[in-house]
Amino acid sequence: MKEISVAEFFEKNKHILGYSNPAKSLVTCVKEAVDNSLDACEEAGILPDVFVRIVRVDKSVYRIIVEDNGPGIDKIYIPNVFGKLLYGSRFHSIKQTRGQQGLGISSAVLYAQLTTGKPATVVSKTPKQKAWKMKIAINTKKNEPEILSEEEIVWHRPHGTRIELEIVGSYVRERKQSVYEYIRQTSIVNPHARITFVEPDGKVHEFERVSNEMPKIPKEIKPHPHGIELGTLIAMLKSTKASNLKRFLKEEFVRVGDKTADEILKRSGFSGRENPRSLNRDQAERILKAFGEVQLLPPPTDCLSPIGSDLIVKSLMKEFKPEFVYAVTRRPKVYSGHPFLVEVGIAYGGNIKSDRVEVMRFANKIPLLYQQGGCALTKAVASVNWKSYGLQQSKNELPNAPVVVLVHLASTNIPYVSESKEAVASIPEIVEEVRLALQEVGRRLKDYLDRKQKLQRKRKKEDALAKLISLLAEKVCEVLEREPLNAEIVVARIMGKVYFERSFENGRVLLRVVNYSKARRRFRIYEMCDGSVNGDGEVVNSSPYSTIFWDLELRPDEEVIIEYECGRVINPKPVVEGLEEDIVSGAEVRRSSP
Amino acid sequence: MTPLESLLGIVEEIYEQMKDGRIPEIEITTRTKKNIEFKEDSEVWVYGDRKSIRSAKSVKGASQLLKMVYLIGFLKEQLKKGKSSTLREIYYISENWGIAKFNEQLESDRLIEDLEILTGFQRERFNVRPEEDGATVFGPIKIREKTRRGERTIHCQDDVGEGGYQIPTNVDNLEFLDCGADFVIAIETGGMRDRLVENGFDEKFNAIIVHLKGQPARSTRRLLKRLNSELNLPVVVFTDGDPWSYRIFASVAYGSIKSAHLSEYLATPSAKFVGIRPSDIVKFDLPSDKLTDEDVRALNSLLSDPRFGDDFWQKEIRLQLELGRKSEQQALAKYGLDYVTEVYLPERLTELGVL
Numbered sequence: 001m002k003e004i005s006v007a008e009f010f011e012k013n014k015h016i017l018g019y020s021n022p023a024k025s026l027v028t029c030v031k032e033a034v035d036n037s038l039d040a041c042e043e044a045g046i047l048p049d050v051f052v053r054i055v056r057v058d059k060s061v062y063r064i065i066v067e068d069n070g071p072g073i074d075k076i077y078i079p080n081v082f083g084k085l086l087y088g089s090r091f092h093s094i095k096q097t098r099g100q101q102g103l104g105i106s107s108a109v110l111y112a113q114l115t116t117g118k119p120a121t122v123v124s125k126t127p128k129q130k131a132w133k134m135k136i137a138i139n140t141k142k143n144e145p146e147i148l149s150e151e152e153i154v155w156h157r158p159h160g161t162r163i164e165l166e167i168v169g170s171y172v173r174e175r176k177q178s179v180y181e182y183i184r185q186t187s188i189v190n191p192h193a194r195i196t197f198v199e200p201d202g203k204v205h206e207f208e209r210v211s212n213e214m215p216k217i218p219k220e221i222k223p224h225p226h227g228i229e230l231g232t233l234i235a236m237l238k239s240t241k242a243s244n245l246k247r248f249l250k251e252e253f254v255r256v257g258d259k260t261a262d263e264i265l266k267r268s269g270f271s272g273r274e275n276p277r278s279l280n281r282d283q284a285e286r287i288l289k290a291f292g293e294v295q296l297l298p299p300p301t302d303c304l305s306p307i308g309s310d311l312i313v314k315s316l317m318k319e320f321k322p323e324f325v326y327a328v329t330r331r332p333k334v335y336s337g338h339p340f341l342v343e344v345g346i347a348y349g350g351n352i353k354s355d356r357v358e359v360m361r362f363a364n365k366i367p368l369l370y371q372q373g374g375c376a377l378t379k380a381v382a383s384v385n386w387k388s389y390g391l392q393q394s395k396n397e398l399p400n401a402p403v404v405v406l407v408h409l410a411s412t413n414i415p416y417v418s419e420s421k422e423a424v425a426s427i428p429e430i431v432e433e434v435r436l437a438l439q440e441v442g443r444r445l446k447d448y449l450d451r452k453q454k455l456q457r458k459r460k461k462e463d464a465l466a467k468l469i470s471l472l473a474e475k476v477c478e479v480l481e482r483e484p485l486n487a488e489i490v491v492a493r494i495m496g497k498v499y500f501e502r503s504f505e506n507g508r509v510l511l512r513v514v515n516y517s518k519a520r521r522r523f524r525i526y527e528m529c530d531g532s533v534n535g536d537g538e539v540v541n542s543s544p545y546s547t548i549f550w551d552l553e554l555r556p557d558e559e560v561i562i563e564y565e566c567g568r569v570i571n572p573k574p575v576v577e578g579l580e581e582d583i584v585s586g587a588e589v590r591r592s593s594p
Numbered sequence: 595m596t597p598l599e600s601l602l603g604i605v606e607e608i609y610e611q612m613k614d615g616r617i618p619e620i621e622i623t624t625r626t627k628k629n630i631e632f633k634e635d636s637e638v639w640v641y642g643d644r645k646s647i648r649s650a651k652s653v654k655g656a657s658q659l660l661k662m663v664y665l666i667g668f669l670k671e672q673l674k675k676g677k678s679s680t681l682r683e684i685y686y687i688s689e690n691w692g693i694a695k696f697n698e699q700l701e702s703d704r705l706i707e708d709l710e711i712l713t714g715f716q717r718e719r720f721n722v723r724p725e726e727d728g729a730t731v732f733g734p735i736k737i738r739e740k741t742r743r744g745e746r747t748i749h750c751q752d753d754v755g756e757g758g759y760q761i762p763t764n765v766d767n768l769e770f771l772d773c774g775a776d777f778v779i780a781i782e783t784g785g786m787r788d789r790l791v792e793n794g795f796d797e798k799f800n801a802i803i804v805h806l807k808g809q810p811a812r813s814t815r816r817l818l819k820r821l822n823s824e825l826n827l828p829v830v831v832f833t834d835g836d837p838w839s840y841r842i843f844a845s846v847a848y849g850s851i852k853s854a855h856l857s858e859y860l861a862t863p864s865a866k867f868v869g870i871r872p873s874d875i876v877k878f879d880l881p882s883d884k885l886t887d888e889d890v891r892a893l894n895s896l897l898s899d900p901r902f903g904d905d906f907w908q909k910e911i912r913l914q915l916e917l918g919r920k921s922e923q924q925a926l927a928k929y930g931l932d933y934v935t936e937v938y939l940p941e942r943l944t945e946l947g948v949l
Binding site (some may be wrong): 468471 | 600605607609612613615616617618650651652653656657659660663664665667670692693694930
């Protein structure tokens with residue numbers, strides 16, 4: 001591969017690479033480092049523990065520290081990883097990679113150098129080596145790393161990598177486009193990762209993992225002829241080790257066998273014995289054209305690594321504590337020869353209080369924080385008719401509801417709107433899949449909302465009835481000039497509850513239990529007494545109280561009276577375990593311990 | 595048992611049920627036309643055996659029972675203090691009852707009727723009075739009325755003005771003294787009643803002219819019953835020709851669906867229907883109006899009303915549905931102001947055997 005000198009390119013194109021303004025630059029630097037950490041841990045099969053800290057050094061100067069528990073980098077490779085741009089480009093192997101954005105961590109090192117003049121400080125340790133601490137700068141003319149210092153140190157980790165950068169930046173908290181939001185969203189789509197984040201003001205945020213399972217490592221596949229670009233093809237031809245053109249086609253591409261290779265060669269006018277490295281641009285173009293004309297099976301899709309609907313649900317639950325959550329992972333599809341899949345999660349209500357929906361977009365598990373309006377994923381969400389799922393919505397706008405929608409697009413080639421890679425382009429196949437996924441979760445949401453409403457109506461009716469009956473009891477006694485009646489048992493009967501009544505007679509306590517519900521009920525009743533207790537239930541003696549409990553099973557309409565002796569009953573009402581609150585009358589429900 | 599004891603008995607029943615932990619409910623006679631039956635000996639329509647249950651197991655039922663108890667509570671106080679109230683006042687008083695308040699007067703009226711049926715006492719015994727006026731009477735009859743300020747003796751031609759004698763709410767306080775009449779004619783509209791009085795119909799035919807004032811009050815119906823049963827006077831009813839008017843006739847002659855429990859007391863089974871009949875509209879080519887959708891629905895409802903089950907009514911109602919028209923009694927003026935007293939009524943009354 002040709003080593004392009006992009007240092008000057010960087011200067012001229014900062015905005016595409018994520019360094020257009022100080023606030024964004026800060027986010028980008030953190031992003032590059034964190035992405036690296038997550039990738040490295042995943043490849044080594046280690047559950048990631050990433051530590052991020054931002055320190056304010058000066059008015060507009062910040063120090064970024066990112067440390068992970070990954071496999072570490074071998075000492076000899078450290079300088080190139082951090083001090084050489086485009087090192088490690090991998091277009092020979094196509095799989096869903098996180099680090100498709102930007103130029104990688106070295107761009108952050110370069111940015112730091114250009115804005116504060118300070119080199120990057122890297123500490124890394126592999127299990128087999130000692131820890132090495134290096135200060136690295138980039139020679140921008142030659143695109144080579146410069147080791148300013150290096151030393152072996154004693155480190156607290158058995159393995160891992162740490163990078164420290166000092167940059168000119170701006171730390172914002174309250175916006176969507178902030179380091180905090182980036183880390184938060186990253187933790188949501190990486191449920192196996194634990195991220196600790198310390199803000200400039202010293203506040204610590206722990207984003208715990210919700211899964212101990214490593215995500216499936218996507219299989220590497222070769223590129224598919226239908227998805228290749230000319231530039232990539234040329235580069236592949238130049239760098240291939242294949243001995244002839246025919247072998248090049250068969251070995252370097254997926255879904256190209258003998259017959260297909262022959263057909264391609266025929267259409268493009270080659271024998272197959274040519275030396276691939278000697279092909280010029282025009283010839284490469286002919287091959288590309290032939291690719292397009294040939295019938296091919298779609299690429300295999302096990303090169304993708306979805307998050308998984310279960311984990312999306314867990315993540316959303318942990319982060320938002322909603323009353324309803326659902327996620328769906330669609331089956332892989334293909335667009336222009338590139339495999340992709342869509343995952344969607346939705347969280348509703350509960351602790352989510354805002355009126356406007358929050359859309360979280362992810363491309364290959366990387367949060368997309370910018371250009372929300374111009375992104376196909378956002379547009380897909382707005383294009384769904386959420387009204388039919390029970391949410392308020394103005395036409396073709398995002399719905400107004402306490403909802404969080406998570407959209408994750410996983411692909412070997414994410415189609416971005418622009419080079420800054422912040423918004424997904426509107427590819428019909430992708431948009432369609434996103435819409436279908438949204439509709440799937442929408443339907444589930446509607447089911448939930450319908451059930452909720454039904455339950456609310458039922459509750460309302462029950463409350464109204466209970467009120468009427470107790471008023472009736474009150475008025476009846478008033479008119480007849482008698483002592484007030486207890487209407488609770490009547491209410492319990494009408495509503496089909498399990499009714500509990502405690503009374504006292506001659507020093508004995510009588511517990512009356514009637515099952516007015518339509519099902520057999522099994523439960524336990526507790527009573528707590530001051531002093532000794534005597535009865536045919538099980539007694540647990542602990543000071544200062546004794547607890548006695550009975551296990552009961554009652555058929556519908558069955559009634560039982562329990563008698564026991566007791567000094568003084570402590571609990572105001574009998575405590576019951578094993579029944580839901582809404583079918584109990586006259587007793588307190590105790591939640592069983594998980 | 596006194597009315598008060600009887601009312602409290604209802605509440606007692608609910609109390610006992612709740613005390614036992616049972617769901618309170620009251621059984622009450624169903625008051626729809628499906629539960630009206632003809633009683634042979636008194637020839638009136640009374641309630642049958644069907645019962646409805648008001649149970650507190652639904653919000654609706656519980657609400658009804660609650661309102662009933664509140665109402666009884668109110669009546670209890672009223673009776674204790676010797677005060678009385680009108681149906682309308684009761685409806686307004688319920689504003690203070692929170693969720694037990696009545697949504698419309700119809701609701702409280704119905705509840706009072708429920709109490710009449712449950713206790714067997716007329717609402718006047720609970721000191722409840724209706725709003726509407728009873729009839730006016732004009733004709734050769736002398737009546738003695740017990741008023742709060744002493745007795746009054748009134749001759750319904752000599753002692754009254756053009757408007758006639760206004761009967762009181764409690765018609766049982768009247769005594770019939772002299773009567774020179776041969777029959778009673780009960781008239782729906784004020785206009786027609788005035789026509790008869792102006793034309794001297796009462797003198798010419800020895801008739802007592804009673805103005806029903808639309809749907810007759812209980813006092814009016816009671817009066818007609820008494821005139822018929824005590825003085826043996828035939829009663830004829832003269833109304834407009836539309837389904838609402840036929841119902842007016844029915845409440846005089848057959849008993850009403852709402853108060854069928856009082857039919858024997860209020861209905862005059864031998865009362866005859868003069869008109870306007872649908873066949874009259876045809877026969878006399880009367881000016882008429884098109885039936886509205888409501889009219890049609892009402893007519894169809896009458897077809898299944900057991901009180902209108904005989905051939906005469908079935909034929910007339912079907913005829914009217916076919917015609918699609920209705921006429922007022924005053925339409926007879928087409929043939930001149932005196933036509934009704936000179937031709938129509940004499941002819942019809944002769945047909946009916948009254949003249």
